Structure formats: structure tokens, C-alpha cells
Amino acid sequence: MDKEKAKKAAELAEKELQEEEEQRQIDLIKKAIKQTLEAIKQKEKERTKLNKEIKTLKQDIDNIRAGRLDLIAERQEKDEEAKKTSIIEVVKEVHHHHYDRWYEPYKIIWNEPIINIPSVWTTTTSMPCDSTLAVTDSSDYTVVNCSIAKDAYAGTYQLDSGDCVTLT
Numbered sequence: 001m002d003k004e005k006a007k008k009a010a011e012l013a014e015k016e017l018q019e020e021e022e023q024r025q026i027d028l029i030k031k032a033i034k035q036t037l038e039a040i041k042q043k044e045k046e047r048t049k050l051n052k053e054i055k056t057l058k059q060d061i062d063n064i065r066a067g068r069l070d071l072i073a074e075r076q077e078k079d080e081e082a083k084k085t086s087i088i089e090v091v092k093e094v095h096h097h098h099y100d101r102w103y104e105p106y107k108i109i110w111n112e113p114i115i116n117i118p119s120v121w122t123t124t125t126s127m128p129c130d131s132t133l134a135v136t137d138s139s140d141y142t143v144v145n146c147s148i149a150k151d152a153y154a155g156t157y158q159l160d161s162g163d164c165v166t167l168t
Helices: 002-065 069-078 080-085 146-152
Strands: 088-092 105-110 121-124 132-135 141-145 155-158 164-167
Touching (some): 002 080, 002 146, 069 080, 069 146
């Protein structure tokens, strides 16, 4: 009977070792799943933030297209993230009494921490793009009105990637 007890004890010990190994494997899988879910959650947060930034940048383009620098200035006053996201900061000049909003002056300030633009910035496009953009303002800001913004946005722009984007 001692052999029988030893055999059962050995089988029981082997079974316990096998169960412990299975539990380690299960724990490993559960840990991997949890970390994967955490990574997904983090990436979704990043995507949400990027989607908001893209939306803000597209709103900036749409507002410039419509000649509505006032809407950009208002959005940037209300939302600090919009101000940080935008390539330019738009601030309404005060003490000007124009009767037509199209001619109200706005300061356009480059947000240099986001995009590194030297004081003289020239981009010349090559074929198939047919427009040239040259900004040669050496001051900290430029004053622009809504009428100029509305008319100046249109053109074909060659991006650093080589892609051309036409805005009409």
C-alpha cells in the first residue's frame, strides 16, 4: 500500500504542478489582454485628441475661406487647446471703429512652437502646382482683415510630402 500511496501522491503532485503551470499561462494571457486593452484605451485617447486637433485646423481653413477671422479669434479665446493647435493666433485689434466687419483688423501671430517658421518664409511650388506663396514679414505679427483673408486662401499648395492641395 505504501507504493500505492506514493503513486497517488506523485500523481497528485504532478497534477498540482500542471494546474500551477496552467494558472501561470492563464495569468500571462490575462496580463497580456489587460495591457493590450490599456494600449487600446491610450491610443483611442490619442486618436480623440488628434481628431479634435484636425477638426480645429479644418475649422480654421473653413473660417479663413469664409473670411471669418472673428470666428477663429472667438474660438481661440474660449478654447486654449484650439489656440495651441492652430498654426496662427488671431486677435482682434481694438479701438478701431469700422462699420463693416469685413474691414475689422485682426493680428495674425504665428504659433512658432507648433511649426518652426523663420521670419522670412518662402515656398515656391513646382509642377503640377502653379502657385507661389511668399510671406516676408519680419515683425512678430501682421494685421489682416476678413476681406483679405477670404480672397487670399485660394490656390494650390505643395506640401512638404510632395502632395499638392488645391483650395477653391
